[in-house]
Amino acid sequence: MPIFSNNNARRTSFYQELQRRERQWWQARHRLITLQERQLFWFGENSVIMWLLWQFVSYIVVAIVLMLVSKLFDVHLYLWQYMAVFGVQTLIFITIFSAKGRLANKMQHNIHKADLLREQMLNEMVILASDSIFPDIHAHSPISLQHIHERYDAQLRLASLQCLLQKEIDAGRLLLSQREIEARILPPELADDELTPHAGDMIYKSLLQLQ
Template sequence: MPGFFKTDGLNANDINEKYFDNDQRIELYEQLKQREQAWWQARQQLTLLKERQMFWFGENSFMMWLLWQLVTYVVVAMVLMLLSKLLDISLPLWQYITIFVIHTLIFVIMLGFKGRFTTLLERKINQADLSSEETLNEMTILAVDSLYRDVHAKAPISLKEIYRYYDAQFRLASLHRLLQKEVDAGRLTYGDQKVDAGILPLELADDALKEHARGVIYKSLI
């Protein structure tokens, strides 16, 4: 469908502006792009927090804490040796022991507050998840009079064609997630191929969709 993207030398932006009835439609797309950026950032923040939770508070987290403590022991020892050489001083053994005892006490105190740290991190994850869902809902509302209308008007259409139609201004993962809501609502259906990219982190989902976007066809049921 090459004529769908370019007509008489016009690119997709020109087609979009011609398709709009008024400036309000253009504003809808601008708002949708802004909300997509906010959603992408919220999802990345959520992924980062979940990775941090798994690393520090997962099933093997105690071993990670011990490993980190051993690493810090080595770092402190190297710093003390370096300072001794640079300043040409020699600390007595009891001072070295005192430093490492204090270091160990700090570790024990932090380990005692592990449950509180876990709760704090879970609260941040819930907030990031809520922010992501709220932003996605805002995107869905904006898509009703913009993206969804275009897709229904041009269906059957592939995800790749939709991506090109908007001059790659929206990420494939974002388009796929928004259109999945329309599929779930029973107003769109897939063709022969379906990619379940929603369970992947956004970066991986985007890469997976690049390989299969041409085969993901949306058909309108309205």
């Protein structure tokens, strides 16, 4: 049986587009988290220590490479040549480190762009859901998150559905009868695992039926 049995042609078209937007939302969310992790690593409170640590590691790597090259190709390198290589390496590090502020600003700009894209994808998902799954959910309320997930052949992730349904709750059109699971603050991959054991107990009730 089709996912939508009533007016299924138009609603299924919206649903297929919703699935595509969901994939884009997950990609944008993943990129945002990756950028935030990089920002914390390179520009966080302990970033100076990490920069110095990585520079120290790079000295060791370059020294090993030079020794291997010298051994494999039977090339004798003098001490001043080693010092010259390490000097150039240090100069490059100082140049990059001095530009740390500009690099941090660029990273923050990329994070802002990724966050805007994530929010844009989510808003487009909400618009598409309003023309596809939301009317269906309201019509079959009360309904659990697990039932909703199964109703659409598990083609939308639990975390995506929960995020979309939260928009309906915030708009005063749905009510969650069980305590809210704080999955929204987790990365989607972790949110799915967090929601799975509770999905059957998360019952959504339509407030439109009371109006």
